[in-house]
């Protein structure tokens with residue numbers, strides 16, 4: 011998930027940058043929304059063309075330092091907001107002029123390596139995982155939610171097959187003292203014994219990060235509200251890093267770009283009210299050259315679609331499709 015930076019050199023590499031620029035054509039000008047500003051990898055390249063404007067969003071207040079520098083250099087072209095991208099529709103005033111919205115999901119290398127954020131199982135100390143603008147932390151989740159709730163979170167958000175036994179051990183162990191990162195990793199290792207190709211704790215930590223940052227509703231509403239603010243012919247682009255994210259993005263684009271039969275009596279009648287034109291059914295992957303330079307880009311997938319009409323009520327199907335995941339996210343109301 012920390013896929014935009016090369017871990018060994020700590021140099022920042024915006025994932026699939028060349029491909030994204032060739033799709034959005036910033037040289038032709040326009041207003042672009044960078045929903046996941048991070049270190050500004052995409053914004054920087056767009057701003058080089060002085061006929062562009064960039065509205066950048068990031069939930070992490072630590073991005074403000076880099077954003078301030080961008081503001082100094084591109085005062086008239088750039089604005090940064092410390093907000094969540096699920097609220098993108100509330101941020102943009104002139105909704106009819108947005109040429110492209112980009113979401114580069116996940117975390118930056120800087121965030122993973124920041125011990126205060128406690129995102130990694132390699133960290134020591136208290137569990138946290140808040141990226142910014144959160145209501146609760148991983149410490150609350152692990153130390154307060156019931157065994158059943160933890161099991162659901164690990165099963166659905168981490169696809170962890172040992173969810174049940176890990177949740178039981180957590181609840182048994184936390185009676186003695188609150189669990190921190192090391193104790194949680196110890197419990198997971200004690201259940202899973204041997205480490206395979208990926209670290210034993212990867213799936214449980216992924217599940218906790220998704221839950222703490224409400225990544226399912228962020229993505230679902232981020233997609234819906236981004237689609238609403240795009241101009242006709244505007245482009246929505248999403249870079250995802252794990253299968254759960256990609257499943258949501260793929261379904262969203264596919265279901266809103268398909269010809270649906272509108273009547274069983276007239277099967278040849280097509281739904282002409284599609285929201286998107288999907289140019290490619292398959293995602294775009296980083297080239298071997300990019301993966302060689304930035305190893306962690308290897309799990310990235312880019313999907314994009316072009317908005318073709320101003321249909322406004324299109325969200326009920328996607329909300330229904332992912333209702334189980336949204337329901338599990340709502341377990342946080344108990345905290």
Ligand SMILES: C[S@@+](CC[C@H](N)C(=O)[O-])C[C@H]1O[C@@H](n2cnc3c(N)ncnc32)[C@H](O)[C@@H]1O
Pocket residue numbers: 013014023024025045046047048049050051052067068069070073093094095096114115116117118141228
């Ligand atoms: C992979 S990094 C983006 C890197 C960026 N494209 C670049 O080239 O510098 C993902 C960023 O998205 C931010 N983010 C994640 N979820 C978010 C959300 N729901 N709303 C706003 N920002 C979010 C993270 O804080 C992080 O900075």
